[in-house]
Amino acid sequence: MIQYYTRFFAFALGLYFAQILIFDHVNLFGFANPAVYVAVLLLYRLDMDQFGFLLLAFFYGLLLDLITQTAGAHTIACLTTAFVRPKLAQFSFGNNVDNPATLFTQTLTNNRLLYLGLMLLIHQLLFAFMAYFSWQHAFRIVLYGVTNALFSFLVIAPSISLFRPKK
Amino acid sequence: MQWIINAILRYKNFILYLFLLFLGLIFSGTHSGLHRNKLAQTSLFIAGVIHQPFKDLTNYSRLIQQNQALLQENNTLKNLVLERFEQSEFLALEETNLAGPQFWSLPAKVIRNSYTRSKNILLIDKGRADKVAPDMAVIGQKGIVGIVNRTSNGYASVLSILNLDVKINAKFKHSSVFGSLQWSGRQPNLMRLEDVSVINPIALGDTLVTGGMSAYFPEGIPIGTVASVDTPENGGYYDITVELINNLTDLEYVYVIGNKDRKEIIELIDENP
Known part of the structure; x- marks a missing residue:
């Protein structure tokens, strides 16, 4: 367990720095940046304590907000995505969710892509909503949320396939 | 229980x-x-410490481009100095400070610049130790950039004018027509000018400068030019789009402008709200 946590925290730290130093500066179409750090929320084992995961998501978002000066947008997006994750996993994987150890390796690609897509879409829409926090910009919130989710999906999806062991 | x-x-x-x-x-x-x-x-401190080395590294690869920009800026400043000498040959060199004696300026390096969000913020490598304080104006090589928001000892965060919460008092360079400039959250080179009555003649290409009716910016700092004007059918106010003169997506160095009389102005405003 300690080995898992050590590896996971190293992974989370690596993605944190990759996000703030590289992926936040991509600015595709002038605004789109892939949110690779959401992979931390995606890949945390589903059989782990949800209470601890909520705390982890909160502080991960908070650390991102402190560095990127986004005043709570990352925190609320990460926290809420972490909170709805069990339901999204249940919806995407069905009964396979009862076997979390093999969830990302021995499930259908379509299920994993659905899980990834839903997590990213919810996270990015929430992030855009918190960043603008105004119905006046509803169109922009949806446009930015969907575009960023799609861009993140294209970056993260091939990486998650890498976790699949070769047969 | x-x-x-x-x-x-x-x-x-x-x-x-x-x-x-x-x-x-x-x-x-x-x-x-x-x-x-x-x-x-x-x-602010952590963000500064993390972004500084990365920015130093990327800056190094852009030295030639930066040299060109600084040469152009030097040239513009020299022309302004010569212009002032022509106006008064007795004017001492130290008095040719662009901002005038009420204002002082301090160059700073931009270590982080966001322009894709709704409330964009810049980080600069000057802070309280360099006498940078909240509410000071920040300008770029060609025009306004933002207002200092918070300071730590060595760094400051700047509210970019590309921020939905920021409104700038602006006026037309060749008239005394004032308006309120605000970002609409769309392109990083376009802003909206509000509160300009249709009784004032406005033309495409008119230049806008800071109005000086606030304690933030000195009067006359360039902002941009009128890119489009919509006149409502039943009178009222124009809907004006302004194209910024400064490219806010490509900032390496900026100047923090301090106002020596700012404290006095704020006290007067507070006494007479």
């Missing part, structure tokens, strides 16, 4: 979520005391 404990244990994740969400919402209300003090200063 037992059932309360059971309910708490049963819904502990939901309760924790609501509690953390509440904390997050407090954090997002940027005007709370907690946010503006220790937490804000710590985050």
